Amino acid sequence: MRSLASIVLAFESVVLALVTPVMISVADIRPAVxxxxxxxxxVLALVAAGLLRFRAGYVLGSIVQVGAVGLGFVVPVMFVLGLAFASFWVAAIVLGRRIEEAKKAHEAQTG
Structure with a gap:
């Protein structure tokens, strides 16, 4: 679960960094904001990726998802990108749990 979630956060961090010049030049938002x-x-996405060993990493990752979707009020395309990454985030957690359960079941069978 951790590896899938960290991949989502890593790619999302790139998008979040690249949306900065878009907000400044296209949406006419002051650079100070x-x-x-x-x-x-x-930075929060990167910190969350580093903390995925702990529950706090998943909480921070979820906050990043809310923030990314919220950027859609300023840059409308972020509604699409934010919702896409939020979907990837949920899928990473759900599929990651299933994979971990399957591994445990397999280890119990063979062990």
């Missing part, structure tokens, strides 16, 4: 918001979410 756009940089802390977008790069703050970028």
């Amino acid at each position: 756009a940089i802390p918001v977008c790069l703050g979410l970028f």
Whole structure:
């Protein structure tokens, strides 16, 4: 579960960093607002990826998903990208749990 979730957060962090110039140039948001918001979410995504050993990493990752979707109010394409990454996030958690359960069942059978 952790590896899938970290992949989602890593790719999402790239998107969050790249949306900064879009907010400044296309959405006409002041750099003093756009940089802390977008790069703050970028850093939060990386920190969450590093903390995925703990429950706090998943909580922070979920906060990043809410923030990414929320950016859609400023840059409408972020509704699509944010919802896509939020879907990937949920899928990574659900599929990751299933994979871990299958591994445990397999180990119990063979062990």
